[in-house]
Amino acid sequence: MKVSRTFAVGVLAAAATVGIVAQTKLQPQDEDYAKLVKEWTTKPEFSSPLVDHLPKVAGIPTTKDVLGYYVGMPKKLTHTADLAKYYNALAAASKRVKVFQLGKTDEGRECLVIAVSDEDTIRDLDTYKGYLAKLADPRGLSADQAKEIIGKAKPIYMFTGGLHSAETGPPEMLMELAYRLAADESPLYDQIRKNVIVMMSAALEPDGRDRYVDWYNHHMLSQESENDRVPGPPYWGKYIFHDNNRDINYSQVTMRNWLKFYLQWHPPIMHDLHESQPLLYTFSGQTPQNPTLDPILYAEMPWFSDFEMTKMIGYGMPGVWTHAFVDMWSPGYLGFMSSNHNGMLRMYETMGNGGANTMPRTIGGGAGGPGGPDGPGGAPEASAAAGGAAGAGRGGRGGGMTARDWYRPLPPPRTLTWSMRNNTNYMETGVLSALELTSKFPQTVLENFYMKSRNSVKSGETEAPFGFVLPVQPDMTRVAFIVNILRLQGIEVGRARAEVKLKEGTFPAGSIVVKRNQPYGRLAKILLEKQVYPDPALQTYDDTGWTMGLMSHADVKEIADKAVLDVPVQPVDVMDVNGVVKGTGAITAILHNGSNYIATLRYRLKDVKFEAIEAAVKVGDVQLPAGSLLVQSSPRVKAEIEKLGLQAVTMAKAPDVAKHAVEIPRLAVFSTWGSTQDVGWVRYALDHFEVPYDLIYKERIKQGGLRGAYDVIVIPSQGRGGAKGLIFDIESRGKAIDYQKTPSFPSLGSYGESADITGGMGLQGVAEFDKFVNEGGLLLTLGASSFFPAEMGITRTVDAARTTAAFYAPGPIVEAEILKPTHPIFYGYDKTTVPVRWAGGPLLRATGTEGRAWTLMRFPGNDSSVLSGLMRGVAETRGRPAIMDVPVGQGHVVMYATNPAYRWQNLGEFNMLANAILNFNDFPAPKAPAKPVE
Ligand SMILES: [Zn+2]
Numbered sequence: 001m002k003v004s005r006t007f008a009v010g011v012l013a014a015a016a017t018v019g020i021v022a023q024t025k026l027q028p029q030d031e032d033y034a035k036l037v038k039e040w041t042t043k044p045e046f047s048s049p050l051v052d053h054l055p056k057v058a059g060i061p062t063t064k065d066v067l068g069y070y071v072g073m074p075k076k077l078t079h080t081a082d083l084a085k086y087y088n089a090l091a092a093a094s095k096r097v098k099v100f101q102l103g104k105t106d107e108g109r110e111c112l113v114i115a116v117s118d119e120d121t122i123r124d125l126d127t128y129k130g131y132l133a134k135l136a137d138p139r140g141l142s143a144d145q146a147k148e149i150i151g152k153a154k155p156i157y158m159f160t161g162g163l164h165s166a167e168t169g170p171p172e173m174l175m176e177l178a179y180r181l182a183a184d185e186s187p188l189y190d191q192i193r194k195n196v197i198v199m200m201s202a203a204l205e206p207d208g209r210d211r212y213v214d215w216y217n218h219h220m221l222s223q224e225s226e227n228d229r230v231p232g233p234p235y236w237g238k239y240i241f242h243d244n245n246r247d248i249n250y251s252q253v254t255m256r257n258w259l260k261f262y263l264q265w266h267p268p269i270m271h272d273l274h275e276s277q278p279l280l281y282t283f284s285g286q287t288p289q290n291p292t293l294d295p296i297l298y299a300e301m302p303w304f305s306d307f308e309m310t311k312m313i314g315y316g317m318p319g320v321w322t323h324a325f326v327d328m329w330s331p332g333y334l335g336f337m338s339s340n341h342n343g344m345l346r347m348y349e350t351m352g353n354g355g356a357n358t359m360p361r362t363i364g365g366g367a368g369g370p371g372g373p374d375g376p377g378g379a380p381e382a383s384a385a386a387g388g389a390a391g392a393g394r395g396g397r398g399g400g401m402t403a404r405d406w407y408r409p410l411p412p413p414r415t416l417t418w419s420m421r422n423n424t425n426y427m428e429t430g431v432l433s434a435l436e437l438t439s440k441f442p443q444t445v446l447e448n449f450y451m452k453s454r455n456s457v458k459s460g461e462t463e464a465p466f467g468f469v470l471p472v473q474p475d476m477t478r479v480a481f482i483v484n485i486l487r488l489q490g491i492e493v494g495r496a497r498a499e500v501k502l503k504e505g506t507f508p509a510g511s512i513v514v515k516r517n518q519p520y521g522r523l524a525k526i527l528l529e530k531q532v533y534p535d536p537a538l539q540t541y542d543d544t545g546w547t548m549g550l551m552s553h554a555d556v557k558e559i560a561d562k563a564v565l566d567v568p569v570q571p572v573d574v575m576d577v578n579g580v581v582k583g584t585g586a587i588t589a590i591l592h593n594g595s596n597y598i599a600t601l602r603y604r605l606k607d608v609k610f611e612a613i614e615a616a617v618k619v620g621d622v623q624l625p626a627g628s629l630l631v632q633s634s635p636r637v638k639a640e641i642e643k644l645g646l647q648a649v650t651m652a653k654a655p656d657v658a659k660h661a662v663e664i665p666r667l668a669v670f671s672t673w674g675s676t677q678d679v680g681w682v683r684y685a686l687d688h689f690e691v692p693y694d695l696i697y698k699e700r701i702k703q704g705g706l707r708g709a710y711d712v713i714v715i716p717s718q719g720r721g722g723a724k725g726l727i728f729d730i731e732s733r734g735k736a737i738d739y740q741k742t743p744s745f746p747s748l749g750s751y752g753e754s755a756d757i758t759g760g761m762g763l764q765g766v767a768e769f770d771k772f773v774n775e776g777g778l779l780l781t782l783g784a785s786s787f788f789p790a791e792m793g794i795t796r797t798v799d800a801a802r803t804t805a806a807f808y809a810p811g812p813i814v815e816a817e818i819l820k821p822t823h824p825i826f827y828g829y830d831k832t833t834v835p836v837r838w839a840g841g842p843l844l845r846a847t848g849t850e851g852r853a854w855t856l857m858r859f860p861g862n863d864s865s866v867l868s869g870l871m872r873g874v875a876e877t878r879g880r881p882a883i884m885d886v887p888v889g890q891g892h893v894v895m896y897a898t899n900p901a902y903r904w905q906n907l908g909e910f911n912m913l914a915n916a917i918l919n920f921n922d923f924p925a926p927k928a929p930a931k932p933v934e
Helices: 011-023 031-040 063-067 080-093 119-123 125-136 143-152 169-183 187-195 206-220 253-265 295-314 389-393 420-440 442-462 477-488 521-528 548-552 562-566 597-604 635-643 677-688 698-703 723-728 762-774 783-791 910-918
Strands: 097-104 110-116 156-161 197-201 269-275 280-282 286-289 344-350 359-362 415-418 467-470 494-496 500-502 505-507 512-515 557-559 569-571 580-582 587-590 611-613 617-619 622-624 629-632 647-651 659-661 667-670 694-696 712-715 778-781 798-801 813-818 833-837 843-846 855-858 866-868 881-888 891-896
Touching: 031 420, 063 080, 063 169, 080 097, 080 110, 080 169, 080 206, 097 253, 110 169, 110 253, 119 125, 125 143, 125 253, 125 442, 143 442, 156 169, 156 253, 156 420, 169 187, 169 197, 169 269, 169 420, 187 420, 269 420, 280 295, 280 420, 295 344, 295 420, 295 442, 344 420, 344 442, 420 442, 442 521, 467 477, 467 521, 467 562, 477 512, 477 521, 477 548, 500 562, 512 521, 512 562, 521 548, 548 833, 580 635, 587 635, 597 629, 597 635, 597 910, 667 677, 677 910, 694 698, 698 762, 712 910, 723 762, 723 783, 762 778, 762 783, 762 891, 778 783, 778 910, 783 798, 783 891, 843 881, 891 910
Parallel strands: 156 197, 156 269, 269 344, 580 647, 667 694, 667 712, 712 778, 778 891
Antiparallel strands: 097 110, 110 197, 280 344, 359 415, 467 512, 467 557, 494 512, 494 569, 500 505, 587 629, 587 647, 611 629, 611 659, 617 622, 798 843, 813 833, 813 855, 813 866, 855 881, 881 891
């Protein structure tokens, strides 16, 4: 064992290296590591003096000691059980390390956090947790008290990796980082341990991590080049892929674990590690920026990214850049839990190979490449968000990746051989530089954190809106949805103790009041206000609109009257809505007032006979809206209504109005193997509301006999490119790619199995769908899937066109006009103009005169129809159908240009899907075309 080190660094790095050497204590070094890492690093300039060596400390295990390999070994990825095994071994050996379990995933894996700092700090972690909690909520702290706490506190710097499962490097790198932080005795590490508490995730999405590692081991080990591309696995987590970074309402249990962690520990910095861009992009917070967030944040972000770039260029590492990829508009990314809560968001993209194979790569054009789902080109990432030409707006806006620019002073070479170890070297050098900066300025980081928290409270006292009121309204379940998400986010919510009189109106006692003068008052504003996009010429990476009231069709009043701050309220922890059944008559009528739990009630009482009334009717002094359900009264019915927060009245006999039986259909949801994410959101919503279905794939479609098995088939939005994508799906290259559970690959084969995921349902599948509809089935096509029936002639008299290149609509909320309010699809909608999320679906048009009869809802397409976010070229949507009910043979196709189950956000639209399912055999029969249309 020798104590000196050999440096494999380029000429540019030499000067920097000298400085590091001078500071380095002569700790014994792991020669084996240095030799292998040099071998795995494809060029000297792809490494740095921070990561080309590893100290060897008796008793502190490296990954080699525990798992048998060093991080970055070609063709080696680590399952979550082994990540945990390593971190637990490290924590058992070092008093500088602690491991926490946060909670379980959908599939029962643990979410793990690892903390590393000096021994004293780790021992007193709860004390430091307490200091940060005080700075996070500085109400009642004097300036002097705050100063005193800042003097004693230490910032937590939290690293997260493995949110996107194809981006395989971060969970590997973080193990090595933890080791260095625990074992390296050089001054840099002393300083970091003394001044910073470093925390990291083992893997943010543990289910996806294991599934991807299995998939990689099964299908990707032999991949030698980018051209040799193997598709990724059909699933990461249980429901979604990249949208785990768009889950603004924290629907997914794993993401909720992380938010809970955040709000317990309040890390002032959170740094999310992704892969897709060459060679390291460090996010500096470019425009469009959400103007509600603190200006301090927007100063901090480039402070850090410029420091990292400076250091890394100093080491001679090319391809580090800070601008022209992601922006600061949408607050829905997972890492934004930090900036949304007055912390500092940080984000990297490095270049991954979609696994640990070393391969030649070409940079430029469509970056990303294998395993680069965040990148432009081939990336499903911004799929749902982007409308029309929006895809072009993502990423790469700064021109060629190999071009020199002010934010990329040392561009990367165009062609290179890239390895997992290179990727590790980049990430680790970057994060060590960030830790160096934090450890030099811990007080500044803490002061900023305190000031941002304090400013948030203050801004609620000085800037309108001063609050929001959610008045008592007919359906309180959607109010509860909003309230409970605000609560999950740590926002304080109260219930008015008495009637509230404000300039905006008078609201009854019990109305919900959200005051802005609280630490997360800015976040409340961001989530509840209408999004006014700053500049239509600016492109953005994801959604431009998310206003919770509009998405939920709940009444949310923005309050400019400062008196709202003084309204006496009872704090709400979790909002439960107790349903009410009035009276003791023989028949119970459940008011359809838009609650999504109407469907849940029907399914919970499967064996009970329900009828729906087809028009509104008054019973006594209660108005029953169309679609209200009638059922024989019973204690069981009453109990479920109360549990689900529904409103009901009883009566002696059923009202005299047209009605039909509400039967439960045999329901299937069709998924391609190549695009399961938007299907996943529909599945999530159906599961949440307890609507059972079969999830079917091409294998089932090709078997035929669909009508014999199903009454309703939903095709969630898929195949963005039009019908072809849905039909042919993953291109077959002559070699089967199976997705099956085996003893060696136990995480595969979840949520469906296939001996070959390629090839799609093909034309044979189209014929089966055609038959299904003609034989009386109800086919529901959502969003982009509505190209399918139009383009394949299942609905021969409907065209599906595309928006022009000038059109740009990244997820705004727009008006839609209900033309057939008596259609069962609109049960529970009491207004004829409703907000819908623009889904990037087709521009539908009936080619015959029957279009008017078949169009249930349309887009007015005026400038004033854009309610939140950005739609450029709104006139292209003018008069286009938003939903059509097209009779075909004995059946119907309901074509939604909208997506009524989008990312667990637009719960106001969900009934347009649920109503179609529950009233599947009671659609009015619009006249089929009398003669063929020209
Ligand atoms: Zn990513």
